Amino acid sequence: MKPSPDERREARRTLATSAYSADMIRSLEQPFLDDGVPLMRIAAGSLASVADVMLTQAGMEPAEARIVLLAGAGNNGGDGLYASADLAGHGADVTVVATGRSLHQGGLDALLRAGGVVTALDPQAAIPGCEAPTGPDQASEELDQAVDLCRQADLIIDAMTGIGLKGALRGIPAALAAELGMESGLPDRPAWHYPAGQNGPLVLAVDTPSGVDIDEGTLPGAYIPADVTVTMGAMKPCLMLPPSAYVCGRIVLVDFGFDTSALVPSVSCMNAEDCAGLLRAPRVDDTKYSRGVVGLVTGSALYHGAGLLSSRAAASGNVGMIRYCGPEQVGNLILQELPETVLGRGRVESWVLGSGVPTRQAQEAAGPEGQDGQRDLIADILNRQAADLDEDDAAADPPVVADAGALDLLPDRLGPRTVLTPHAGEMAALLNSHGENVDGDQVMAEPLRWAVRACQLTGATILLKGAITLVVGEDGTDRPRVMTTGFGPAWLSTAGSGDVLSGTIGAMLAQNAGPIQDDATLMVDLTAAAAFLHGLAGSLASGGRQTGWEQPLIFDPRKPQDFADLVAEDNQPEGQGVVAGHMGQPIRAGQVADALPRAIGLVMSRAEGAAEQIDQSIQDGDDASQFFENSSLWF
Ligand SMILES: NC(=O)C1=CN([C@@H]2O[C@H](COP(=O)(O)OP(=O)(O)OC[C@H]3O[C@@H](n4cnc5c(N)ncnc54)[C@H](OP(=O)(O)O)[C@@H]3O)[C@@H](O)[C@H]2O)[C@@H](O)CC1
Ligand SMILES: [K+]
Structure with a gap:
């Protein structure tokens, strides 16, 4: 039976917000491979479509693009080879840099048939129709040439390693990544993404950026930060966890139709729908007590403000009442701004402890003044x-x-x-x-x-x-x-x-x-x-669109054309690339507390299907809702 639109939406949400370990991904792939489903060809077709959209968005003509594929010896390289064959078949100038000793045979054949060229960097490489460097000097020369070639390219496709990576990158892939990307650590740059390709070639990572630890989400060594990562079948932990998720760029998830129902994800991502389900809706028979009371032991004689800020957030967080316990000066400060606060102990449904309270060391250093x-x-x-x-x-x-x-x-x-x-x-x-x-x-x-x-x-x-x-x-x-x-x-x-x-x-x-x-x-x-x-x-x-993480765009390989439309919708009017967004403005903590009721209202109303409320706010010229609607938070 065909799934209903609601079921499809739910399935896509689970797909976008659940990550599975490399071993689980292999277990999800296996039944498809056993049935002869050509996953690698589907992956490659999807990669080629995304590459096309990236180049077009950056103002380039895909048929005239200079593309360098960094291809490892495994199936990640295979994905890249078939995708590059597709792109070469459409006229792009494709060079494959083989980073291992061999290449996926079927992918290589397809690439050569489509007119692609291959260079090998490893003197031990045995790749049909391609000469390996004869010694260390020539190998080092070839490596430098490959780096230059990449720097002059319009698009680098990084298919050195995927879920088969063991430890930090080593050897030729590590040397290439250190030259073209980072030797270690996070790039030193602002959090918001600039239009991709502005400062050099576009980088498209196949499945994951090569070199990031798949299951732990660490950056154990060299890697190339991606503008876009096209990931196959399901999310991997490294695409959701810090710090690796910061270097994946915009994530595109190719929906193979995996059945994940029997698996508990390794990592899940909180999202608007799940959050809405956890917010308690007010009821006709509610009292301030039944909606929940928060008790706070925060703020101190040394730090007053934290008592106020934590109280302000708790009082704005969809509860019936807050009780504040702390020094008189702080209590008075809170009452001035939140006269609804009750001072002193009493029955509470949760405690917030310690914000703005000194550590033992800080208290001792403060002397008698710190004893509150x-x-x-x-x-x-x-x-x-x-x-x-x-x-x-x-x-x-x-x-x-x-x-x-x-x-x-x-x-x-x-x-x-x-x-x-x-x-x-x-x-x-x-x-x-x-x-x-x-x-x-x-x-x-x-x-x-x-x-x-x-x-x-x-x-x-x-x-x-x-x-x-x-x-x-x-x-x-x-x-x-x-x-x-x-x-x-x-x-x-x-x-x-x-x-x-x-x-x-x-x-x-x-x-x-x-x-x-x-x-x-x-x-x-x-x-x-x-x-x-x-x-x-x-x-x-902040009124901006910059976030630590964005949900992946879902690529349906049965309807590749839909993806271009999705990207067009996803981009802001002024956006020039898949990852362009706007930065917003600086904020103070108090403003965050003040925006909390609005955040809660938006999330809850959406859960009840009241999209009209948000649409209405947009018609009323409410910028905040405009922002919200444009973000890819919803499916
Ligand atoms: N099965 C399918 O049909 C499908 C597969 N799919 C795709 O396959 C990918 C998984 O392919 P995979 O299992 O072949 O492993 P892969 O990620 O290519 O890595 C192996 C290569 O990496 C190398 N290498 C490892 N560690 C290294 C290091 N530290 N430093 C340097 N090199 C290192 C290792 O070298 P070696 O250790 O052999 O010398 C070997 O050459 C998956 O991510 C997805 O893209 C999807 O399209 C779905 C359909
Ligand atoms: K890769």
């Missing part, structure tokens, strides 16, 4: 969480968000109902207090590894902040649940942004108190949903 009781109260609440675990009643006390100054007060054992929200430096300190030896830069270089480790060591749900934020926690299985969200602009790295995030998470937890009691695995989703809303609020406040 906040740390004692936080320690008390956290110890109750630990006691609940000891008494096998993990849900007895409300769930907790522990940020900043709460992170050095954690008891030895926590459960998933406690969310820790460290930045990289705080994460390193947390790990080191549990016997690891790591610094903030190492955490940034391997965020998944260290977030999973922190989750194992503490038992808590871990949120690691970044342009792509990572959430790791319990999944009820032997594997952790890993979610990402990158729907926010880089403008969000600003003072107080983390305080707004902790308040937003607190609100998300309070409105879901009942469901959390029954199911602790919801904590990862709720935390990621709060980070998603925080990002969306940042986008609305």
